[in-house]
Amino acid sequence: MVSQDEENAELGPAAGCLVSGKRICVAGAGIAGTAFAVSLRRLCSEQGVKPPQIHLYERDEAPDARGSYSLSVRGDLGGLQVLQRLGLVDALMKYKEPGDGFHIARHTFKPLVRAVDIPLPGSKLRAALRPEEQKAYLGVCMISGRTGPLEKLPPQIEAGQWRVMSPTGTGLFVSPLERECAQWNLSFRAPESLCAELNERFRDPKARQEYLDTVIAEKGKPFAEPWPTLLCKTDLSYGLSASNPSDKLPHRNRAPVVFIGDACHPMNPFSGSGANMALVDGLQLAQQLMDPVHRTLSAAVESYDDTSGPRVTRAIMAGRKNIALAHSRGWQQLKFVVVYFIAGWIVAIKAWLKGLQA
Numbered sequence: 001m002v003s004q005d006e007e008n009a010e011l012g013p014a015a016g017c018l019v020s021g022k023r024i025c026v027a028g029a030g031i032a033g034t035a036f037a038v039s040l041r042r043l044c045s046e047q048g049v050k051p052p053q054i055h056l057y058e059r060d061e062a063p064d065a066r067g068s069y070s071l072s073v074r075g076d077l078g079g080l081q082v083l084q085r086l087g088l089v090d091a092l093m094k095y096k097e098p099g100d101g102f103h104i105a106r107h108t109f110k111p112l113v114r115a116v117d118i119p120l121p122g123s124k125l126r127a128a129l130r131p132e133e134q135k136a137y138l139g140v141c142m143i144s145g146r147t148g149p150l151e152k153l154p155p156q157i158e159a160g161q162w163r164v165m166s167p168t169g170t171g172l173f174v175s176p177l178e179r180e181c182a183q184w185n186l187s188f189r190a191p192e193s194l195c196a197e198l199n200e201r202f203r204d205p206k207a208r209q210e211y212l213d214t215v216i217a218e219k220g221k222p223f224a225e226p227w228p229t230l231l232c233k234t235d236l237s238y239g240l241s242a243s244n245p246s247d248k249l250p251h252r253n254r255a256p257v258v259f260i261g262d263a264c265h266p267m268n269p270f271s272g273s274g275a276n277m278a279l280v281d282g283l284q285l286a287q288q289l290m291d292p293v294h295r296t297l298s299a300a301v302e303s304y305d306d307t308s309g310p311r312v313t314r315a316i317m318a319g320r321k322n323i324a325l326a327h328s329r330g331w332q333q334l335k336f337v338v339v340y341f342i343a344g345w346i347v348a349i350k351a352w353l354k355g356l357q358a
């Protein structure tokens with residue numbers, strides 16, 4: 001990512017000396033890449049450092065080339081604080097979806113900054129540079145669809161994201177999209193090969209309709225309203241897609257190429273934290289590169305890995321637990337419910353005791 005002539009050159013202790021006047025190439029103008037570029041520019045301007053030349057390369061030209069869903073940016077994961085630090089909250093507030101959290105449609109959120117120079121072919125960078133770093137399939141197939149505009153958003157979705165599990169091991173999460181539509185994701189345990197087979201099948205509009213009317217209707221039977229309404233209002237002209245939630249624990253980087261966001265640690269959507277991690281990655285990497293304590297690029301990158309690794313690993317493990325919970329059944333499900341019930345009470349009692357002491 002960063003070009004540097006002499007990796008171990010003796011550098012002065014001034015802030016920003018690792019980046020000032022350098023050329024930095026960012027492959028992917030997604031959330032992590034743009035957060036990094038915006039953060040670095042901002043830190044340089046705040047600290048009076050001559051900014052580096054930053055080139056952002058993006059593969060997809062259409063803003064919603066990869067479909068859409070709404071992302072929740074959260075304070076407990078640090079995403080909201082990054083937006084605040086970068087002065088972006090007000091600008092993004094006008095795109096906020098309904099609900100208590102801060103949900104924004106991905107296609108609105110992604111182009112925070114866009115400065116495309118030349119397109120690069122395919123997303124094969126990690127495969128080429130770190131072929132040993134492979135994603136792990138988590139055993140679940142997720143089918144996603146969306147409704148057209150609804151007369152009124154159901155209260156469960158108006159309140160933010162709606163997540164439900166069923167006694168049959170099927171999971172469902174629905175989020176508001178573009179303020180008047182809903183995007184749903186129905187998931188169930190399946191072999192890895194099913195996803196590719198289904199996407200091939202979904203190319204045919206008739207096959208999509210048939211799958212919705214049979215398999216999705218059957219798997220969704222345990223869910224109460226508003227699910228039947230959402231199913232009925234699903235607009236198949238937006239397509240139906242299958243995906244395999246998968247993830248990978250973060251790897252340690254080797255300067256001068258640094259992987260951040262999903263490129264380093266693909267997150268499964270059940271963690272609900274990939275965009276948050278990507279935002280924090282972007283800011284933390286920029287901070288480390290600006291820190292005068294680091295005399296070499298390798299030292300800055302190592303320090304970035306030390307900070308980001310444990311944070312991301314915790315989020316990935318939480319996502320895996322959510323997958324196990326959402327697709328559990330029988331005794332296993334009962335065990336989860338009891339554990340979560342008791343944990344909820346412990347948290348509530350702790351908060352109550354803290355209140356008494358204050």
Ligand SMILES: Cc1cc2nc3c(=O)[nH]c(=O)nc-3n(C[C@H](O)[C@H](O)[C@H](O)COP(=O)(O)OP(=O)(O)OC[C@H]3O[C@@H](n4cnc5c(N)ncnc54)[C@H](O)[C@@H]3O)c2cc1C
Pocket residue numbers: 027028029030031032033057058059060069070071072073119120121122123124125185260261262263267268269272273274275276277278
């Ligand atoms: C259904 C669903 C729901 C989710 N919900 C949430 C949520 O509620 N909260 C949350 O925090 N996260 C959520 N996520 C995860 C989140 O979207 C990702 O973790 C996040 O987008 C990762 O950001 P990124 O910048 O690393 O990657 P991306 O946002 O995917 O950006 C990568 C960019 O790089 C481009 N690119 C790839 N290869 C190349 C190349 N070779 N050259 C040039 N450009 C390239 C791509 O086109 C893309 O624009 C969800 C994901 C899914 C699928």
